[in-house]
Amino acid sequence: MASAEWTPWRPLRLAEAIPASMLAEQLDGGQSFRWTESPDGSWVGVFGRTLAALRVSAQGLEWRGPKQAAHTEAALLAYLDAAGTQARLVESLPWRSDPVLRAAREAYPGLRILRQDPHEALIGFLCSSNKRILQIRVMVAALATKLGEPLGEGFHALPTWAAIASADDATLRACSLGYRAAYLRGTAKLLLARPRWAEEFAALPTAALLEELQTLPGVGPKVAACVALFGFGRLESFPVDTWVVQALADAYGLHGWKPAQLEQFGKAHFGEAAGLAQQYLFSAARHGKLVRAEVRPPAKTPRPRRKR
DNA sequence: GTCCAGGATTCAG
DNA sequence: CTGAATCATGGA
Secondary structure (H helix, E strand, O other): OOOOEEEEEEOOOOOOOOOHHHHHHHHOOOOOOOOOOOOOOHHHEEEEEEEEEEEEEEHHHEOOOOOOOOOOHHHHHHOOOOOOHHHHHHHHHOOOOOOOHHHHHOOOOOOOOOOOOHHHHHHHOOOOOOOOOHHHHHHHHHHHHHHOEEEEOEEEEEOOOOHHHHHHHHHHHHHOOOOOHHHHHHHHHHHHHOOOOHHHHHHOOOOHHHHHOOOOOOOOOHHHHHHHHHHHHOOOOOOOOOHHHHHHHHHHHOOOOOOOHHHHHHHHHHHHHHHHHHHHHHHHHHHOOOOOOOOOOOOOOOOOOOOO
């Protein structure tokens, strides 16, 4: 298809700057699976129905998008937390007294939680179980290409639940989903009957939201925590994956703790922005930049939360 | 070939 | 209730 015209690069004003070295971790660090780096170092991606490109030049963060799309800048500002809400929340984290967190934060300054929509977060993390980030990106891209609405220039929105529910087996199999195809199908069929599910879920307090999410096929404790954090903006949510297990064992001495116990530790130790702390630890652990703590592990074992 | 991946589900005890 | 087996798939 003929390439549509794009706007020129324009500055994107955030309350705090994104360092050039941080753009990759921000867009491709395991939160969203929808951004691709171009040869020139800029990033192109889709979130919601918005197609956009981002880069960091000498002038700072810049964006561009299809000329006919009028809402792109506003959508980017919301997506990247331009208001700086998280910059203030960082101050509630115990980085002053916690050398592990402090080192992880200094390794990834300005790392923030992307404000994705619930639909994108749920689809992405339904595909995430037992898969590497690169492979998740391939699966999600295949879903969009084969079943999503075209947005021009070869880009596609993520498929609706209706499109997933009615997709034939061969199409889903061609997305390399493996056993996750049944997760997507089952969740699609349930949510197809609840067109306002996102609004209904968003009205719940976090504990109830996590329980409700776990009634969906393919959504267990970890995926629910990710969807709550990345899709519903619940910054106190603390997903525990294999990297976080490793990080908390190595750096905090929490060897042999089970995921549910580690989740309780994370929420208690990091507080209202635990999910943001988790993202620092996740990035640091994944890139081998984790610092070992002299922090004494807590004596008392937190009781895991009751399961429904 | 073996092991692992931003795990969830099912089953045995 | 807890712990192990199983689930597809691809890369290291």
